[in-house]
């Protein structure tokens with residue numbers, strides 16, 4: 001029988017371990033380190049690793065990688081061929097390389113006004129989004145509406161100057177709201193890039209870690225937030241996700257500063 005893994009004396013199942021890791025990443029911990037300093041000069045020289053069975057290992061890993069590259073290439077071809085947002089939505093909905101499609105209820109492409117100056121990119125549909133087929137309509141979405149309402153922007157605004165356009169990295173709900181996997185992000189990225197290209201907003205807001213991973217290849221939202229950067233060739237501001245703000249009300253102060261920064265960019 002294999003012993004149950006533990007952390008500081010507590011039993012640690014895989015789900016808890018993953019949740020702990022994600023929580024640490026959200027706080028900005030992006031380097032693994034030990035509880036006590038390690039004197040590497042005092043450590044014995046590392047033994048050479050045994051030679052790997054090269055031929056066999058290569059053939060084992062090559063297959064799935066080729067398949068994954070194939071799926072991404074298909075996504076790229078479909079995304080590039082779309083010449084309007086309607087065509088893109090149709091192509092992305094038809095794309096069958098992503099398993100999540102089989103378990104989701106509804107395709108969740110966008111909400112708001114595609115002519116808006118601000119495009120918000122979130123992570124993935126949750127339960128309510130999956131039910132309605134629109135991004136950010138659950139509790140986090142309600143907070144998002146309040147946040148942007150405070151700087152005079154709304155997804156329902158009739159005037160494009162005051163409007164918001166909203167999408168997610170994933171258009172299908174991951175089961176149990178788990179984090180998107182790197183392979184899922186990779187195959188949705190060509191669609192997202194084309195989405196931004198066709199919508200042509202003035203600026204992007206990257207809500208939480210997942211859009212930062214997709215658009216910037218970086219994570220650690222609490223370090224990234226508030227710092228303007230460039231994503232898909234446009235000015236982009238990473239912000240803490242509203243779901244995180246619901247769990248951590250103290251972080252709303254920084255979120256408010258970030259919203260003011262968005263407002264200032266629009267005015268400037």
Ligand code: URA
Nearest residue numbers: 122123124125135136
């Ligand atoms: N969280 C997101 O990132 N997107 C949604 O649409 C809903 C919750």
